[in-house]
Amino acid sequence: NAGVTQTPxxxxxxxxxxxxxxxxxxxxxxxxxxxRQDPGMGLRLIxxxxxxxxxxxxxxxxxxxxSRSTTEDFPLRLLSxxxxxxxxxxxxxxxxxxxxxxxxxxxxxxxVL
Amino acid sequence: xxxxxxxxxxxxxxxxAFLTINCTYTATGYPSLFWYVQYPGEGLQLLLKATKADDKxxxxxxxxTYRKETTSFHLEKGSVQVSDSAVYFCALKSSRGETxxxxxxxxxxxxxxxxx
Numbered sequence: 001n002a003g004v005t006q007t008p009x010x011x012x013x014x015x016x017x018x019x020x021x022x023x024x025x026x027x028x029x030x031x032x033x034x035x036r037q038d039p040g041m042g043l044r045l046i047x048x049x050x051x052x053x054x055x056x057x058x059x060x061x062x063x064x065x066x067s068r069s070t071t072e073d074f075p076l077r078l079l080s081x082x083x084x085x086x087x088x089x090x091x092x093x094x095x096x097x098x099x100x101x102x103x104x105x106x107x108x109x110x111x112v113l
Numbered sequence: 114x115x116x117x118x119x120x121x122x123x124x125x126x127x128x129x130a131f132l133t134i135n136c137t138y139t140a141t142g143y144p145s146l147f148w149y150v151q152y153p154g155e156g157l158q159l160l161l162k163a164t165k166a167d168d169k170x171x172x173x174x175x176x177x178t179y180r181k182e183t184t185s186f187h188l189e190k191g192s193v194q195v196s197d198s199a200v201y202f203c204a205l206k207s208s209r210g211e212t213x214x215x216x217x218x219x220x221x222x223x224x225x226x227x228x229x
Contacts, residue, residue, distance in 0.1 A: 041221055042220050043202070045216055048216065100145050100147070100162055100164065101162070102159065104149075104157040104158070106155055107156050
């Protein structure tokens with residue numbers, strides 16, 4: 001199993017550009033989520049999904065879109081990048097919504113100029 | 114709402130020193146509690162967990178006890194190694210059954226550096 005994979009590892013954008021951060025898992029997990037990590041703030045939940053076709057907002061959803069067309073993939077889209085979105089983004093998955101153990105991808109470091 | 118507060122870092126220790134990283138929480142009901150570790154350049158990994166009061170989670174020499182009376186889950190290790198240098202996150206998951214109650218709430222993280 002590759003676990004949770006994310007691409008790209010690093011990305012630099014200009015303000016106003018759009019892009020998609022990719023996330024995939026090969027563990028047949030129902031629950032997937034996106035976090036951003038900022039210094040002194042821990043991880044904050046952006047969006048999550050409890051299964052294919054179902055998504056919902058987390059704490060900080062503004063400026064981001066997600067979709068879940070398959071169990072394996074959960075891409076995060078930045079519609080119009082802003083400097084405030086400079087962060088490290090982590091995708092995570094767990095077997096079901098009630099399972100305790102969550103698996104994280106290696107992260108994407110995004111800089112918006 | 115739920116919240117997790119960790120001791121401020123960074124923490125710098127010499128090899129073989131005793132480690133404590135404090136974590137307190139606010140939550141309704143009976144949450145599950147976790148410690149995650151993030152090594153440089155990597156994602157978070159589950160280090161240990163406890164799902165009910167007085168449970169002790171342990172792994173790789175680290176341990177933490179779920180103390181409901183003090184709403185705490187402090188991380189301890191008797192003798193740290195250079196390889197333990199990482200960022201440590203305390204987290205909780207609500208016991209509520211609905212979807213929104215099953216999200217993880219993280220503390221701000223504590224950077225640990227262990228010098229030889």
